[in-house]
Structures are given as C-alpha cells and as structure tokens.
Amino acid sequence: MTQGTQAGRLSILGMGPGDPELMTVKAARILRESPVIAWFCRHDRPGHARQIAGDLLPPTATTLRFAYPFTTEIAVSDPAYLVRMAAFYDDCARQVADHLLAGTDVALLCEGDPFLFGSAMYVFDRLHERFACTIVPGITAMSGCWSAAQRPMVHGDDVLCVIPGTLDEAALTQWLEQANAAVIMKLGRNLEKVRRALRAAGREARAIYVERATQPQQRSMKLADMTGPAPYFSIILVPGREGAR
Ligand SMILES: C[S@@+](CC[C@H](N)C(=O)[O-])C[C@H]1O[C@@H](n2cnc3c(N)ncnc32)[C@H](O)[C@@H]1O
Numbered sequence: 001m002t003q004g005t006q007a008g009r010l011s012i013l014g015m016g017p018g019d020p021e022l023m024t025v026k027a028a029r030i031l032r033e034s035p036v037i038a039w040f041c042r043h044d045r046p047g048h049a050r051q052i053a054g055d056l057l058p059p060t061a062t063t064l065r066f067a068y069p070f071t072t073e074i075a076v077s078d079p080a081y082l083v084r085m086a087a088f089y090d091d092c093a094r095q096v097a098d099h100l101l102a103g104t105d106v107a108l109l110c111e112g113d114p115f116l117f118g119s120a121m122y123v124f125d126r127l128h129e130r131f132a133c134t135i136v137p138g139i140t141a142m143s144g145c146w147s148a149a150q151r152p153m154v155h156g157d158d159v160l161c162v163i164p165g166t167l168d169e170a171a172l173t174q175w176l177e178q179a180n181a182a183v184i185m186k187l188g189r190n191l192e193k194v195r196r197a198l199r200a201a202g203r204e205a206r207a208i209y210v211e212r213a214t215q216p217q218q219r220s221m222k223l224a225d226m227t228g229p230a231p232y233f234s235i236i237l238v239p240g241r242e243g244a245r
Helices: 025-033 048-056 079-101 120-127 141-149 169-178 188-200
Strands: 010-014 036-041 062-067 106-110 133-136 160-164 181-185 208-211 219-222 234-238
Touching (some): 025 106, 048 106, 106 120, 141 181, 141 219, 141 234
Parallel strands (some): 010 133, 160 181
Antiparallel strands (some): 208 234
C-alpha cells in the first residue's frame, strides 16, 4: 500500500439460492457500487453467483473469475484435495489483497449464504485480520428448497441437522438416525449412497428431493419418485414432525 492510501474493504455478498429477487437490497446496492467483483466458478461454467448477479454487475467493474481446480465434490479428507485447494485459495486471496492494498473495494459473490459451505469463507479466513470486511448474509439454498417444495421443516423442539452428502455412508446413517429433521446438501454423485443411508435410518419414505430451487428449471418430488442422476444444485429434505398445530 502506498503511503497515505487507505486499504479497500472486502464485502462478501450472499446472493441467495438462484432467483435474483431473493438477493437482499444491501447485497444489490454493494454489488452496483463495487469497482472490483470476484466470484468462484467451475472452469467450464459462468458461475452460479455471477449468473444471479446478472446485469446488476457494473459494466465498468474489474472482474476476478476464480475457477476451481476440481469439478466434482471430493472428500475434504483427501490430502490431494486439501493441498490443491489451499494453494488455489491462497492465490484467490492474493488477487483480492492486491486490489485492497491499492485502496480499491472488492465484492466477492457467493451463492446462498457466504458462511454456509461457501468458498468465500476461505478467502475471508486469509484476509479478515488485515482488511476491513463486511459480510452480507444471503437466503440459503435449503430455505429456497423447503419454500419451493412447500414443506414446513421444524416445529417446536425439533432438531434440524444439515448434512453434507460427501460424508461416508455410516456417518450419514448415524446423523440421520439422530435428527428429527434433516437437510442433505452436495448430492451429485453421492445420491445413491445418501439414498441407502436414508433407508438404513428409516427416513427414506419422508425424504423430498429438490433440484435448482427458485430457478426456472426448479423441480421437487418424493425421493422415491426420483430417478436418474442428481445435478450439483440439488438437496434432500427430511421434514421434522408432521403438521404440529
Ligand atoms: C457449496 S454448497 C453452497 C451452499 C450455499 N452457500 C448456501 O447458503 O446454501 C452447494 C450446495 O448447495 C445446494 N444448492 C445450492 N443452490 C441450490 C439450489 N438452487 N437448489 C438446490 N440445491 C442448491 C446443493 O446441495 C449444492 O451442492
């Protein structure tokens, strides 16, 4: 940072589950005002958060597109995953820091809420002690899913468990046995393993499958009626107790 220059602020913006109308007023304002805008994406895709932002992105903004080195969900315990992802996030944080040190604000877009399985957390972890940060919460994918499916989820003292589908089958089964209500995220190629765990835990009959919630291609159905592969943007809901009044 040159002498006299004040560092920029990092704003991490939750963009919601897909429908741009579900972005907060605050996220939309910061997005429109940001001179540098960053987002994560697969190397072959535009990026979900970027798509939600649409034409709110100022045409004059400098953009930073952070393409993941992997395209599938890999267990976070895999050492190769940890090493390559750490290097990737180091590089993303360095690019953001370069702009902040030059005195320029940066907005980092994130699907759903940034602090729920969001990649932006890894940039935040690397930068928050050096730079001023604002975190704008977003509507989560699971809220989008249970609203789309019109399924009340937790009543009274029900316990809700949010489970990544990347866990092994025994762990999935154990969590599903304990929880009154559950949300299973990161399905993709984990779908059949998750289905077996739901069956083993006696929860398959109540399970609802929701795909691309709040987006034009949204669909939801009983898991038992779902055939074929699950896309990345899909969730299973296991509602808690039935209709407490
Ligand atoms: C890396 S996590 C990001 C979660 C996000 N930060 C949030 O607050 O919901 C990605 C997972 O979220 C779920 N997801 C995100 N958007 C979704 C949508 N519109 N419909 C269904 N599932 C979605 C999928 O399970 C996907 O694998």
